[in-house]
Amino acid sequence: MTHEYDVVIAGAGPAGSAAAAVLAGRGLSVALLDRRDFPRNKLCGGLLTWKTRQILERVFGPGVLDGVADHASDRYEIFHWDRLLAAGRSPEPFVLVKRRVLDLRLLELARARGAAFFPGRTVAECRPERGELATAGGEVFRGRYVIGADGAGSVVRKCLGADREAWRKGLAGALEVFLPREAVPGAVDHPRLYAGCVDKGYGWVFPNSDGVVVGLCGLLRSGSDFPQLLRKFLDFLQISDAVRPRPHGHPLPYGNHLKTPYGGRALLAGDAGGFVEPLLGEGIFYALTTGRYAAEAVLEALDHGGEPGPAYARRIRRVLVPEFRAADTLRWTLFALLRGVGPGLMGGAVRLFSGPLVQAVHGLRSYRFLLPKTWD
Numbered sequence: 001m002t003h004e005y006d007v008v009i010a011g012a013g014p015a016g017s018a019a020a021a022v023l024a025g026r027g028l029s030v031a032l033l034d035r036r037d038f039p040r041n042k043l044c045g046g047l048l049t050w051k052t053r054q055i056l057e058r059v060f061g062p063g064v065l066d067g068v069a070d071h072a073s074d075r076y077e078i079f080h081w082d083r084l085l086a087a088g089r090s091p092e093p094f095v096l097v098k099r100r101v102l103d104l105r106l107l108e109l110a111r112a113r114g115a116a117f118f119p120g121r122t123v124a125e126c127r128p129e130r131g132e133l134a135t136a137g138g139e140v141f142r143g144r145y146v147i148g149a150d151g152a153g154s155v156v157r158k159c160l161g162a163d164r165e166a167w168r169k170g171l172a173g174a175l176e177v178f179l180p181r182e183a184v185p186g187a188v189d190h191p192r193l194y195a196g197c198v199d200k201g202y203g204w205v206f207p208n209s210d211g212v213v214v215g216l217c218g219l220l221r222s223g224s225d226f227p228q229l230l231r232k233f234l235d236f237l238q239i240s241d242a243v244r245p246r247p248h249g250h251p252l253p254y255g256n257h258l259k260t261p262y263g264g265r266a267l268l269a270g271d272a273g274g275f276v277e278p279l280l281g282e283g284i285f286y287a288l289t290t291g292r293y294a295a296e297a298v299l300e301a302l303d304h305g306g307e308p309g310p311a312y313a314r315r316i317r318r319v320l321v322p323e324f325r326a327a328d329t330l331r332w333t334l335f336a337l338l339r340g341v342g343p344g345l346m347g348g349a350v351r352l353f354s355g356p357l358v359q360a361v362h363g364l365r366s367y368r369f370l371l372p373k374t375w376d
């Protein structure tokens with residue numbers, strides 16, 4: 001059975017729903033396929049920065065987070081194990097959400113604009129030259145264009161023949177547990193980051209309304225035993241064995257964005273294209289932004305002719321890649337400082353620049369020389 005649409009999208013996470021909302025909002029027929037039905041869980045810290053809230057409102061309209069924002073705090077702390085390296089107030093609050101709730105809201109808003117949602121459709125193959133997605137159930141969805149927003153394990157990316165070796169080199173493993181608040185001694189109301197608990201990565205403790213998310217991530221090529229590192233981190237946080245749920249893991253692109261995120265009539269957005277900032281692993285903003293850019297490149301091609309892929313890649317190179325590069329340089333500098341001179345001096349450097357650094361995390365400044373940043 002073949003379904004025909006203007007645009008077919010694999011994956012209904014933030015990247016897919018953002019692309020669908022923009023395209024359907026302009027009157028195009030859009031099919032949004034996901035292997036799961038919604039609401040569905042997605043492993044994530046659920047931390048939204050200022051720039052994420054801006055893009056959410058821009059794409060989905062004001063009030064998008066009403067009833068979705070779960071917790072907020074303008075405070076933060078950064079530790080090396082039990083040593084406090086930096087703490088302070090942020091110019092904008094960090095907002096915490098549950099992805100189960102956020103992703104459902106975004107999908108509902110895309111559907112309200114006319115996107116057709118097909119749950120339970122596992123994309124098994126993409127034929128980029130024909131603009132087709134074939135599902136494991138034998139259906140074919142054909143569009144004038146395809147957007148691959150099917151996450152870190154993207155089938156669309158694999159069908160475009162992306163370099164698997166380069167992809168694996170920049171891939172991180174991430175593990176998380178969700179705990180009731182009373183299970184975490186001294187649990188606080190603001191996000192805490194921990195250096196030192198993972199080689200080439202970090203740990204986090206994020207509060208929300210009814211619990212605490214504890215997790216860590218690090219580059220897979222470090223060869224670390226992540227479950228063992230998480231156990232050690234939970235021991236350090238004095239979380240009793242009796243209340244520890246089984247951790248869940250998920251791959252996280254961590255410095256491996258694709259230079260050519262397109263092929264044939266297909267464009268890759270979000271984790272599928274590796275669009276995650278490589279210092280903290282922030283990905284929701286980049287998923288929404290590349291979903292929007294992909295949709296706008298398609299609209300431009302339909303209105304004025306030409307291929308959307310090169311224009312899409314140019315925009316990413318101009319606006320996002322400088323941030324990824326600078327964040328990458330910063331993380332390797334911090335890892336080297338930690339290894340070379342220890343947490344004391346590394347903490348001193350973080351403390352010295354903590355104000356502009358926090359602004360860079362929110363997107364009020366660029367990671368490039370911590371200069372003021374404007375997004376397009």
Ligand SMILES: Cc1cc2nc3c(=O)[nH]c(=O)nc-3n(C[C@H](O)[C@H](O)[C@H](O)COP(=O)(O)OP(=O)(O)OC[C@H]3O[C@@H](n4cnc5c(N)ncnc54)[C@H](O)[C@@H]3O)c2cc1C
Pocket residue numbers: 010011012013014015016033034035036042043044045046047048121122123124149150151152153154155174175176215250251252269270271272276281282283284285287
């Ligand atoms: C442990 C962890 C913590 C994180 N914490 C944060 C954080 O606090 N803040 C932040 O900004 N970012 C965080 N991130 C990153 C963030 O979760 C991702 O960057 C973001 O979810 C990417 O959105 P996406 O739409 O590209 O992909 P996803 O959110 O992964 O959505 C992809 C969708 O595609 C579907 N799909 C996958 N394969 C197929 C298929 N074959 N066929 C059909 N559908 C398919 C999936 O079911 C899913 O719904 C974290 C990541 C991890 C792993």
